Amino acid sequence: EIVLTQSPGTLSLSPGERATLSCRASQSVSSNYLAWYQQKPGQAPRLLIYGASSRATGIPDRFSGSGSGTDFTLTISRLEPEDFAVYYCQQYGSSPLTFGQGTKVEIK
Amino acid sequence: EVQLVQSGAEVKKPGESLKISCKGSGYTFSTYWIGWVRQMPGKGLEWMGIIYPGDSDTRYSPSFQGQVTISADKSISTAYLQWSSLQASDTAMYYCARSYYYGSGSYMDVWGKGTTVTVSS
Numbered sequence: 001e002i003v004l005t006q007s008p009g010t011l012s013l014s015p016g017e018r019a020t021l022s023c024r025a026s027q028s029v030s031s032n033y034l035a036w037y038q039q040k041p042g043q044a045p046r047l048l049i050y051g052a053s054s055r056a057t058g059i060p061d062r063f064s065g066s067g068s069g070t071d072f073t074l075t076i077s078r079l080e081p082e083d084f085a086v087y088y089c090q091q092y093g094s095s096p097l098t099f100g101q102g103t104k105v106e107i108k
Numbered sequence: 109e110v111q112l113v114q115s116g117a118e119v120k121k122p123g124e125s126l127k128i129s130c131k132g133s134g135y136t137f138s139t140y141w142i143g144w145v146r147q148m149p150g151k152g153l154e155w156m157g158i159i160y161p162g163d164s165d166t167r168y169s170p171s172f173q174g175q176v177t178i179s180a181d182k183s184i185s186t187a188y189l190q191w192s193s194l195q196a197s198d199t200a201m202y203y204c205a206r207s208y209y210y211g212s213g214s215y216m217d218v219w220g221k222g223t224t225v226t227v228s229s
Contacts, residue, residue, distance in 0.1 A: 035215040045205075047215065047219075056217060088152065092213030096171070
């Protein structure tokens with residue numbers, strides 16, 4: 001099973017700042033099958049990115065994904081107030097699919 | 109609008125059985141996989157398994173194999189997650205999600221709002 005390790009655990013930033021979230025896999029993710037989700041308190045997760053860098057429908061272009069192999073990054077270019085949430089990476093290149101433990105982006 | 113509507117919160121006692129549901133609308137339910145994801149209180153996301161309603165092909169995470177049963181009724185566009193004997197450790201939020209399955213795994217583009225299951229004596 002592929003283990004995904006996200007860092008940092010918590011990111012304290014101000015609105016307008018750039019957020020860089022990391023997701024490292026214990027082995028190479030096949031075909032860069034990596035997704036990112038956003039979850040706000042009391043809500044279901046929301047798909048942001050799939051295939052490492054493709055934005056899901058309706059996702060603002062301030063969200064971008066990059067990376068390959070074992071190292072992936074989610075970047076939020078300028079944080080909006082609604083972006084403060086927990087973010088999860090998830091790989092679907094190997095069975096079983098697995099999630100990272102999450103990165104919380106909080107207001108500084 | 110594509111939607112997944114999940115059944116309401118449940119409070120059960122240890123040893124009881126339970127079946128929760130997830131009804132799809134706004135798309136052809138039988139042609140997309142549906143996955144189930146567990147989130148225990150204050151914790152992260154865990155993938156449980158997936159079903160293709162068109163032919164009921166089902167895959168389970170090793171962590172959940174034998175612990176739950178996933179099923180679907182394409183005639184009413186509904187997927188199910190069931191337990192035969194609940195334990196306190198099954199207390200969690202359970203999400204269903206429409207899934208794009210790639211043979212080894214899937215990503216999930218539309219999620220239900222979740223069903224809270226509480227198991228307590």
